[in-house]
Amino acid sequence: MTVAQARTLASQVRADFPILQQQVNGQPLVYFDNAATSQKPQSVLATLRHYYECDNANVHRGIHALSARATDAYEGARDKLAAFINAASRDEIVFTRNASEAINLVAYSWGMNQLGAGDEIILSVMEHHSNLVPWQFVAQRTGAQLKFVGLTPDQTFDLDHYRQLLSDRTKLVAVNHVSNTLGCLNPVNTIIELAHQYGARVLIDACQSTPHMPLDVQALDCDWLVASGHKMCAPTGIGFLYGQLDLLRAMPPFLGGGEMIADVFLDYATYADLPHKFEAGTPAIAEAIALGAAVDYLSSVGMEAIADYEHELTAYLYQALNQIPQVRLYGPQPRSDGSGRAALATFTVDTVHAQDLSTLLDQSGVAIRSGHHCTQPLHRLLGVDSTARASLYFYNTREEIDRFIAALKDTIDFFGSIFDDDL
Template identity: 70%
Template sequence: MTFLQEKTLAAQVRSDFPILNERVHDKPLVYLDNAATSQKPIAVLDALRHYYEHDNANVHRGAHTLSARATDAYEGARDKVAAFVNAASRQEIVYTRNASEAINIVAYAWGLNNLQAGDEIILTVMEHHSNLVPWQLIAARTGAVIKHVQLNEEEGLDFEHFKSLLSEKTKLVSVVYVSNTLGCINPVHEICTEAHKVGARVLIDACQAVPHMQVDVQAIDCDWLVASGHKMCAPTGIGFLYGKLDVLRSMPPFFGGGEMIADVYLDHSTYADLPHKFEAGTPAIAEAIALGAAVDYLTNIGMDKIHAYEEELTAHLFQRLAEIPNLRIYGTKPDARGRGRAALASFTAGELHPHDLSTLLDHEGIAIRSGHHCTQPLHRLLNAPGSARASLYFYNTHEEIDQFIEALKSTIEFFSGMMN
C-alpha cells in the first residue's frame, strides 16, 4: 500500500478517538505513549455506556432479562477474543484484570504445583517486571533456579544463548513477544519449538504484540499467552490469559469465591469448568464487553493493515531520529521499510535526563514516556539509568512524528546551550 492510501486510513481512524482533539499547554496533543496505554475509540466508549445504561446486572445464574443480556454480551466478548488470537476453544480464554494478574495465575496455580528445587526457569534480561517478579517469588518458594537469556550484538534476543540454556532441568520458559524498551520482535514460535523438545512449558507476554500484529496462539504453539486490554483500545482493568485446554485443566484454581465453584459444602467445594474456574467473584463485566468492542474495532480495520501502516511509521520515525546527533537508540534497528521491530524508540540524548526531556516536550503538547519502563534490569545492563520512549499506534501520523522530531531537536539544543 502506498503512503497516501495509509495516510487516508489514519485520517479516517483519528476521528474515532475524541481524546486526540485535546490540547495540552494550549498545543494540539501529540500522543506518543502508546506502549504504556492506547487511547479508546468511540465504539469502546459506547459499549461501556450502553452496558451501564441498558444492561447493568450481574452475569451468570440470573434469571431476569438484564442478567441474560449482560451474560450474553460478556460471554460474547470471550468468543471475540478467542477468535482474535485463534484459540482452539473459547474455554481457553480467561478474563483477568491485566497481564500481570494473568502471569501470577500461571505462577501460583501452575508454578507452585509443578516446580521444585533444582528445576530451571528461563526468562530474558529484557522482561517487564511483571514477568520477572512473580517467577522470583515462585523460585524463592520452590527452590527453582532462574536463568536469563542475554542480548546479542544488535541488542535483540540471543537465540543461540537461549538454546544453550535449555536442558532436561528446564521446566518453564517465559518470554516477551515484543520488548517494550528494545522494540525487538522475538521468535516466539521457534522458542516454543525448542522449549517443547526438552519438555518445558512456555508462557508468552504478548502485551506489545496483540495490539499491533496478527497473533495466532495455535501457530505459535505456546502453552500460555497473556495480554492487557488497555494497550489494545480497550479499558483499563481487563486483560486475558490464553492457555491450552489440557494445561488449564491441570491447574488448580488460584482465586477462591463466587462464580468459580460448582458446589460448596462446609468442608469442601467442587469447581466450575473452564474458564470460570479461574474467574472468582463478580467480574469486570463492562470492561470485558468493551474489550470485545475493541476486538471488533481492530478486526474491522484489519491487523495486517495496522501492522503495515505501523511499519511505515517506524521507517519514518527512525529516518528522522537519524538526523539528531549523539542520540543513543536502544534495540534492534528496522530495515528501510520499517520492518523487523516494533513502532517505538527508546533513547537517551547525552547528559540530558529523560525526565527533563519528556517534561519539556509535554509543554509542546507531545506525550512520551520517560523512566525505566518497568525494565530496570535491562537498563542496568545497558548502563542507562532510564530512557525516553516514543511509541506509535495506527492513529498516529507522519506529521506528528515530524512535530516530535522538531521539538526534540529544539529541546536538545536548548539544554546544550545551557550546558555550554
Template identity: 70%
Template sequence: MTLIQEKTLGDKVRSDFPILHQEVNGHPLVYLDNAATSQKPQVVIDALRNYYEGYNSNVHRGVHTLSAKATDEYEAARQKVVKFVNAASYQEIIYTRNASEAVNLVAYSWGLNNIKAGDEIILSVMEHHSNLVPWQMLAQRTGAVLKFVELTETQTFDLEQFKSLISTQTKLVSVVHVSNVLGCINPVEDICKIAHENGAKVLIDACQSLPHMPVDVQAMDCDWLVGSGHKMCAPTGIGFLYGKLEILNAMSPFLGGGEMIDEVYLDRFTYGELPHKFEAGTPAIGEAIALGAAVDYLMGIGMDKIHAYEQEMTAYLFEKLKDIPELTIYGPKPQADGSGRAALASFTAGEIHANDLSTLLNDVGIAIRSGHHCTQPLHQYLNVNGSARVSFYFYNTREEVDVFVTQLKETIAFFNQMFS
C-alpha cells in the first residue's frame, strides 16, 4: 500500500502566490531571495487593487463615502499591526515608507535632541546599512561616539563584550534582531534589559524577524522597533515604527506639512496627536491597507507555525549543504531541529565569485542574492569581498532545496573544472 505523504506548509500555501508559478530561462522559478524581499499572496494584491478600483481617496480629510472608507481601512490596518507586534496602543504605530525611514525618524527626532558630544551609541558589526548610516550621520553632527559589538567564535552577537562596552555614557543601543547575513537570532530581551539598567534607550531592527517568527514588543521591552512591509508579504513603500507611547509623545515631529498638524497660523502651528504628528503629507494609503491584508494572512497561518516550518527547512538545508566541501557558511550552525538561526545561509565557495555563482544559478531559474547584502562592514570584518545568500520563506519547499543544492554542486564543479 502506498502511503500518501502529508503536505507541508510550503506545499499548502504555494497556490496563494501567483508569481511562483512561472518559468525563468526555461526552468521553473525557484525563488530563494526572501531576505531581500518576499513575494505577495493574491489576497494582498487584491487588497491593493481593490483600494484603487473601489475607493481610492485621501484619508482623514473628507466626509464623503470614499474618503470615509479609505480612512477606516487605513486605520484598521494600523490596528492589525498593533496586534501583530503586541503594541499597547494604536498611537505607538507610525507608518513610514520603509524601515530605513523609521530609523531616520528616531535619529533626527529623538537623536538630535537627546544625543550630545561624548555620548555613546552602541551598534554591532553585523548591522544593515539602514541601521548604521543614520547613526554615523548623527554622530558626525553631534560628536557622539559609536561603539561596536563584535562576534563570538561562533559568529553570534557577543553579549559579554556588549556588557563591557555599555556605560553611563551610553544613550542608545541599536541592533538587529536577526542578521540578514549570519542568520543569528540576537538576544534582544537581554540587550534591552542591560541597556535599560544603564539608562540607555534601545532600537531593534526587526526586518528579518517580523516575517518569520512571533515578535512581542512589550515582552522584548524595546523603546523602538522598525519593520518593513515588503519583507513580510506586503507591498514595497510601506513600513512602520513602533515606539513606546511616552517616548513618542516627547519626540518632536520629523517632517512638517499637511496631516501632521492640529492648527496652523501664518506665524506658528501646533501639531496633531500621535500617531499623526509623524505622518506628514498624503501617506501610502493603498500600501498600508495591503500591509493590513498581509498581517491578516500571516496571522491566519500563525507565526508559530511559520517559524516551526522554517526551522525544519533550515535543518534540511544545512544537512544538504554539509556535503559540499568547498562551502564556507557564515553564522552559527543550527541545532539538529533547525533552531538557533534564521532560514538563510550566506556562503562563499573557494575562489568562485559570488556573482558568478548567482548568475549561473539564475540560468536554471534559481534566484539567490550575491554581494555584500547591505552589510559592507560585516564582510570587511569577515575578510570576504562578498557572499552568496540563499534565504527561505514559508512558501518554499524541500523540493526547491533539492533543486538548489543539486545545481549549486554542478555550478561549483563547472568552475572547479575551469580552474584546474
C-alpha cells in the first residue's frame, strides 16, 4: 500500500462508526483513547441488535429454531476467530469475558497445578496489571518466584536481560506483545523461541496487537495467547484465550457449572470436550457473535492495510510531538516510516499534570487517557505517577492529529500563562 492509498483508509471507514459523528463540548469528537477501547462499526451494532430481536435463545441447549440459529452464530464466531489468528483448530479458541479472565484461566487451571517452590515465572516490568496480579496469586499460592525483564535505554524490552534470567527453573514466560504504555513492539518470536529451549511455556498478552496487525499463532508457536474483543471493534464483555490443543486438553476446568460437563452425578462429574469445558454457564452469546462480526469487518478492511495506515499516522503524530519542547515522550521513537512501535504516544508535559491535560483537551473535544494505564510498577520505574496517552486506530486522521496538537499547544500555553502570572 502506498502512502497516498493509506491516507484514504480513514475516509473509507469513518462513516461506519456512528459514534465518531458527534460533537463533544461543541467540537467534533477526536477519539484518541483506542488503547483503552475501540469504537464499534455499524455492522457490529447491527449484529447485536439482530441477535436480540431475532435469535435470542440459549446456545447448545435447545433444538428449536431460535436456539439452533443462536448456536450456529455463536460457534460460527469461534470459527472466524480461529481463522483470524490462524489457529490450527477451532477447539483452541475459548471465549472468556475479557483478556483478564483468559489469563486468570491459565493461572488457575495450569499455574496453580503445574508450578511449585523453586519454579520461576518471567514477566516484564511493562506488564499490564492483568498480566501481573494473577501471577502474583500463583506465586503466593505455589511458592514459585517472579522475575522481571527490565528496559533498555530506549525503553524497550531488554532481550539481553531476558537471556540472563532464563534457566532450567523457568517454567513460564508471560509478556505482552505490545506495551499499552510504552508502545514498544516486543520481539515475541525470539522470546518464545528462547523460552522453549528451556522447556518453558509462553503466554502472550496480545490485547494491543490483535486489533492492529496480522497475527499467526502457529508461526509464533506460543502456548497461549489472549486478547479482548472491545479493543478490536467488538463489544465489551467478550475476549478469548487461544491455547495449543494438547495443552488445553491437559488443563482441568477453571469454573464449574452448566455447559462444561459431560455427565453429572451427586458425587462427581465428567467434563465436556474442548473448548466447552472452559465455558461454564450461559456465555456472552450476543457479544461473541458480535466479535465474529468485528472479525469480519477487520478482515474486510485488511489487517495489513490497517498496520500500514497506522504506521503513517504514527510517523505524523511523532513528528508533531517531537517539535513541542515541553513534551517528554516515553517508549521508543518510530522508524522513519512510522513502523517499529504502536500507534500511541505516552507523554508528560513540564509543569502540567496529565489529569489537567486530559481535562482541558476534553474541552476541545479531544479524548485522551491520563493516569497509570494499569502499569503502576512501570510508572514507578519511569519516575512518574501519571502520564497522558494518545492512542490511534485506523479510523483516525491526520486532521484529527492536527487538532490534537493545536489543542495540546493551547493547553500548554494556558498553564504557562498561569505560572507566569504567579511569578
